[in-house]
Amino acid sequence: MTSNPPLPVRPTRPTQPRFPWHDFSMRFSSTPRGARLARHLAGERLDAWGIPYGSDAHDTLTLIVAELSANAVSHGHVPGRDFRLRLSAEGATLRVEVTDTRGERLPALAEPSDDLDGDGGRGLLLVAALTDRWGWYPCADGPGKTVWAVLEVEMP
Template identity: 60%
Template sequence: MTPSQTPQVPVTERVFVQRFSSTPRGARLARHLALHRLNAWGIPYGSDASDTAALLVAELAANAATHGRVPGRDFEVRLSLDAYTLRIEVSDPRGECRLDGPGAVDTAPAEAEGGRGLLLVQALADRWAVLDRLPIGKTVRAELDGIGIGTLGEGN
């Protein structure tokens, strides 16, 4: 097989970016639209990859709408799919309301009704981080390896 006949993974990256109102309704819509986009990209509804992405988007969007909320300001969801990785980024305008990444996750008291969402993110994502967003705010990024254009097969 000559180098010109060697199969190559496309270099393209698929990207979806959308802003949502910082409300519970906006967080639900973010999850639904993210799953719709992933399905269009060849990651079918109900697959393990789709279900994991749904949980990550739901948690990060809910956190942005609840803890990152600034009246009159939206949060943003960005999905990108490259050769082998799905990256989920959720940005909000509250830069001062942040953890310093995976090492800062604590467990909530057993009787608490919330406070375990980032533990879920930490358990599901291959990597995650909290990044500064310019000019203001923060972005929480979660990455899933083994879910990418190169893993979807021919025709996707």
């Protein structure tokens, strides 16, 4: 009887980066229901990546996903076209990207107004305040744009 040779030992990696590389991407219907589903699935994905529910990073990132997804539905909606959510993590950097198919409606920070009872206009101000950086770029492979936001996460 022969015995199998021992398996090679995988070398250990340094403790940095904090997160291994992760990537998640999915299309959602350009409806309020699609935006809610995007937020929900982003929350589950972040928890699976080690950013637990209830943590500051988790709450901030799901809020960013909610704002950018709502903007894609409200301002980037083209009938019959979906929006795409992409989350990625590498090191301590987490990135949210939301792509819609309406390239002529570009995101811009609104001036804070005295009308605090208004229904909208503060989403990107919130994203800018909560993230380390954000921006947008036009889609290279068709009509539309991608709005992105980056958060550097401190983990214990």
